[in-house]
Amino acid sequence: MTEIRFLHIADLHLDSPFKGISSIPQSKWKEIRESTFHAFTNIIEYAVENKPDFVLIVGDIYDGENRSLRAQALFQKGMEALQAKGIPVFICYGNHDHLSGKWVRFLLPDNVQVFGEKVETKTLNIKGEKVHISGFSYKERHVLEGMHSHYPVANGQHIHIGMLHGSVEGNMEHDVYAPFRKNDLIAKGYNYWALGHIHKRQTLHNDPPIVYPGNTQSRHRNEQGLKGFYDVTLTENNATLQFVPSSAFIYDEVEVSCEGIVHANELINLMEQSLNSYREANGNAIVELTLTDISEETSELIQASSKEEWLSLIQESLEMDHTFIIVKELHVNLPNMERKESNMLLEMMEEWETAEWKHVLKDLYRHPKGSRYLPAIDEQFMDETMQEAKEILSKVVTRGE
Known part of the structure; x- marks a missing residue:
């Protein structure tokens, strides 16, 4: 097998709205909101400088089905920059930017090939070696069918790469679309599976590589750590993956x-x-x-x-x-302070007489509807309530430590 080299990118989410930035100084808001664009620019600059044989972008290029004009214009310029260097690009659209959305149409340059709603295979020739790339784009947001079943089995004579925007069947951490099992993909006999949809970088299998590169830019506290893409080199007996950071922050x-x-x-x-x-x-x-x-x-x-x-x-x-x-x-x-304050509260409650319990709970017991369901404030009630208070405060303090 001739050595081939490509970039595996997924989940750009261009123009994504950021969550939970109200506590951040307003002077930084613009930089934050521009960060998905900066990450994309970093990717294009890397590709132009390093000249891979081709580029794969596996879904969710845009954050929403109604792709913004600005995001599309930026993406268009990026594809044109790769075209100028003779770099082919293969893209599929995912659940966020599915084909049924409404948007102003751009005509992508000739170096870009887009997968349709049905699984198809596109072929290119790299240094005399045929490379078959199979994939599909989401017709609509919710693709619940196991689309892997429509991918052709590799014939073993050429390089076969699968592009799949989806998740492992039964995954509880993310919405499950185009579900698959690892063995389903291994059985196809491909040299590499380029996955998208899951924003956490991970390798599901090493031989052949079945890989999520994660998203290219963190957008909230649940997407911590370095974000980027993979620079992949395939040879007859080996696959080398180099992670390349792209995040603006x-x-x-x-x-x-x-x-x-x-x-x-x-x-x-x-x-x-x-x-x-x-x-x-x-x-x-x-x-x-x-x-x-x-x-x-x-x-x-x-x-x-x-x-x-x-x-x-x-x-x-x-x-x-x-x-x-x-x-x-x-x-x-402040675990020590929490324990001290909890002990002080319990000591104070233990000194309460019945009259003090009634004073503390008077608003609750005066409620016109709820009071009829409340037990009488007697010794048994006070003992049970004290025990529950001790258990609750103990859990709070333990969690703090």
Whole structure:
């Protein structure tokens, strides 16, 4: 087999709306909303510079069935840039950008081949070697049929690649479309399965490779870590996959130990230094910052101001540095304080007399409809309620630790 090289890309979600950015400084909103476009531009620049034999884009190029004019114009320019370098592109549309959507039509350049709603095979010649690429585009958003059954079995004489936007049958982490089982794909005898739809990068099988590259840009806290695509080299007996990051930024979680911190300026400097060190090592990021190892003295310092005020302060400080690292949320681990407060509450409840129980619960017992279903406030009621309170508070404290 002649060595061939291609890019395996999926789930660009161009023009995706971002969720949960209200707590982020407004000055950064534009950069965030543009990030799927920046990731796409990074991919095109990589392809132009490295000149693979061809490019595969396995579904969900656009985030919605009504593809925005701007997203399509950007994609068109990217395809034209690849055409100028003589790089063929094969694309299939997924559940987000299915063929039944309504959009302004663009005529893609001649180097781009698009799969229709039925499984079909397209062939190209690379260095005298025939490469057969099979795939399909979603006719509508919900494709529940196991489309793998329509893919032809490889004849073993040439290179066979399958493009499939779908998920493993029974997957509970994502909507299941075009379901398949791993053995279903192995049985086809292909050299490589280029998958899309699942945004987590993963390899389901090594020989042959059955691969999800993940999406190309993180869009919310559940899509953490590096995002990108694969640069794949196939030879007769081997497949080499090189992951290439494309993200404009990543989502992540950062922990900062506050051991020995007793003054506000120390805490601010510590957070700034930790976050800048993280950015130098990992690049641009939106993070959830968690403060750990908090003594009672440090806890009093932190609780002297609201968490919102601390968050605003660190956001402003980072913005002044003109770096793209954004603290989206601030978490403070106070397990010792939680236990202390829980014990104080239980001790106070144990000292209540019947009259105090009635005073605390008076609004509940005065409810015109609900009160008829409530038990009398007696010794048994107070004992059972105390036991339930202990169990609930114990779970809260344990979770915090």
